[in-house]
Amino acid sequence: MKPGMLMVVSGPAGVGKGTLVKQLMSQRERVVLSVSATTRMPRPGETDGTQYWFKDRQEFESMIRSNQLLEWVEYCGNYYGTPVGHVRSCIAEGKVVVLEIEVEGALSIRKQFPDSVLVFVLPPDLAELEERLRGRGTEAPEVIGRRLERAAEEFRFLPHYDYYVINDEIDAASDVMARIVDTEQLRISRNPDIVDRFLT
Amino acid sequence: MKPGMLMVVSGPAGVGKGTLVKQLMSQRERVVLSVSATTRMPRPGETDGTQYWFKDRQEFESMIRSNQLLEWVEYCGNYYGTPVGHVRSCIAEGKVVVLEIEVEGALSIRKQFPDSVLVFVLPPDLAELEERLRGRGTEAPEVIGRRLERAAEEFRFLPHYDYYVINDEIDAASDVMARIVDTEQLRISRNPDIVDRFLT
Numbered sequence: 001m002k003p004g005m006l007m008v009v010s011g012p013a014g015v016g017k018g019t020l021v022k023q024l025m026s027q028r029e030r031v032v033l034s035v036s037a038t039t040r041m042p043r044p045g046e047t048d049g050t051q052y053w054f055k056d057r058q059e060f061e062s063m064i065r066s067n068q069l070l071e072w073v074e075y076c077g078n079y080y081g082t083p084v085g086h087v088r089s090c091i092a093e094g095k096v097v098v099l100e101i102e103v104e105g106a107l108s109i110r111k112q113f114p115d116s117v118l119v120f121v122l123p124p125d126l127a128e129l130e131e132r133l134r135g136r137g138t139e140a141p142e143v144i145g146r147r148l149e150r151a152a153e154e155f156r157f158l159p160h161y162d163y164y165v166i167n168d169e170i171d172a173a174s175d176v177m178a179r180i181v182d183t184e185q186l187r188i189s190r191n192p193d194i195v196d197r198f199l200t
Numbered sequence: 201m202k203p204g205m206l207m208v209v210s211g212p213a214g215v216g217k218g219t220l221v222k223q224l225m226s227q228r229e230r231v232v233l234s235v236s237a238t239t240r241m242p243r244p245g246e247t248d249g250t251q252y253w254f255k256d257r258q259e260f261e262s263m264i265r266s267n268q269l270l271e272w273v274e275y276c277g278n279y280y281g282t283p284v285g286h287v288r289s290c291i292a293e294g295k296v297v298v299l300e301i302e303v304e305g306a307l308s309i310r311k312q313f314p315d316s317v318l319v320f321v322l323p324p325d326l327a328e329l330e331e332r333l334r335g336r337g338t339e340a341p342e343v344i345g346r347r348l349e350r351a352a353e354e355f356r357f358l359p360h361y362d363y364y365v366i367n368d369e370i371d372a373a374s375d376v377m378a379r380i381v382d383t384e385q386l387r388i389s390r391n392p393d394i395v396d397r398f399l400t
Contacts, residue, residue: 120388122398155398163386164394176386183383186363186376188320194364198322198355 002030003190004091006113007181008099008106011121012151014133016167017100018051020121023174024098028181031096034087037063040078043138053083071101071108076146080105096181103157110160117184119177120161124168126151202230203390204291206313207381208299208306211321212351214333216367217300218251220321223374224298228381231296234287237263240278243338253283271301271308276346280305296381303357310360317384319377320361324368326351 011017025031037053039060048054055063060079063069072081082099090097099109106118123129129151133144158164163180167173188195211217225231237253239260248254255263260279263269272281282299290297299309306318323329329351333344358364363380367373388395 122394126398126400152400155395158388158395158398161388163383164388164391165386176382179379179383180386182376183363183379186365186380188358188361188364191364194322195355195358198326198358200326200352 001094002185004094004096005184005190006087006091006097006099006109006116007031007184008101008109008116008118009121010101010103010106010118010154010157010161011167012123012129012154013147014129014151015121015123016132016170016173017121019170020165020167020173020177021098021100023170024177024181027174027178028096030094031098031181032090034082034090034097034099036080036082036099036101037069037072038078038080040076040080055079070099070112071105073102073105075102076143076150082109096185103154103160107157107160115190117163117180118161119163119165119180120158121173122164122166124166201294202385204294204296205384205390206287206291206297206299206309206316207231207384208301208309208316208318209321210301210303210306210318210354210357210361211367212323212329212354213347214329214351215321215323216332216370216373217321219370220365220367220373220377221298221300223370224377224381227374227378228296230294231298231381232290234282234290234297234299236280236282236299236301237269237272238278238280240276240280255279270299270312271305273302273305275302276343276350282309296385303354303360307357307360315390317363317380318361319363319365319380320358321373322364322366324366 009017009021021033025033035049035053037055037060039055039057042054064072068083069081070084070087072079082101087097109116110118130148133147165173165176209217209221221233225233235249235253237255237260239255239257242254264272268283269281270284270287272279282301287297309316310318330348333347365373365376
């Protein structure tokens with residue numbers, strides 16, 4: 001059995017993390033998405049338990065108090081967090097659990113899972129990122145401005161990540177992600193059974 | 201430009217490291233082989249400067265004394281070592297320099313190049329390894345016995361390596377090596393220019 005692992009995927013809003021992870025899951029059936037909890041409102045088409053578990057602030061704060069979250073953060077006025085529930089059991093089953101979270105959460109995950117793989121999804125350049133945010137058409141101009149400022153803050157965390165993936169063309173970027181998964185699963189530190197097999 | 205790096209490839213005699221590295225070089229033109237110096241006799245078909253630089257003991261010991269070797273080792277009665285010459289300049293040019301060396305040399309390289317990638321090539325199992333050593337037909341039975349004992353010693357170093365590659369089918373194994381190269385070149389620690397581009 002290939003080893004289970006945790007892959008953290010971060011990147012600025014508008015860079016296309018969600019689409020990329022969805023494509024990766026269609027290429028590698030071992031890859032599963034950890035669904036986050038959030039207090040932000042669902043966008044059109046989003047359903048509870050698919051993109052997010054949608055909670056009100058009271059529910060979310062109750063999850064914090066009862067240690068049901070691996071990490072959580074307040075960002076642009078909303079809570080986001082990772083329910084600990086299935087993450088550990090999926091890893092034990094040999095799955096590659098993807099957490100799509102922002103930078104502070106990523107560093108917190110790294111502390112709890114030192115073997116996790118941290119991937120930062122980048123736009124080809126900053127102009128392209130702004131273009132994509134405007135093109136999405138779901139946000140007011142001042143929200144776009146705030147997201148760009150936030151992106152600049154997030155890039156400062158790049159040196160803490162393991163790999164970068166430039167999301168220029170989705171198929172190419174998804175292939176790169178798949179290759180990172182495949183390669184990381186060949187790490188000797190993740191495969192004590194291989195070492196045992198040859199240490200007779 | 202993609203980042204240069206050093207890749208150390210080890211594995212027991214008979215596992216097919218040489219063929220694997222040759223195939224990898226045909227798949228990725230950035231990959232170059234660092235030719236080792238040795239005092240062992242050339243096998244039929246081997247030429248000086250291609251498989252090895254063939255030296256007598258006096259010449260080799262002179263290279264040791266004048267610090268022309270990154271690492272060296274005496275193994276089965278012969279010296280093997282890595283001339284430092286082109287290694288550093290190739291890395292600076294963005295090449296992936298492959299060193300095909302044994303386990304003690306690999307650990308010594310890791311100390312001098314902490315960013316180097318250590319790959320251990322494994323046979324599908326031990327019976328297959330013995331089979332391949334016999335099939336090569338160039339060694340006396342007692343040499344084969346010694347090589348198998350040595351293989352058992354080498355496997356003890358597995359936990360110090362980054363990745364394993366099982367050389368069952370050459371094309372598949374070479375693809376895996378190529379993927380390790382591609383993935384390692386996406387490490388943020390190897391790409392300070394990417395970080396600079398987004399930290400404006």
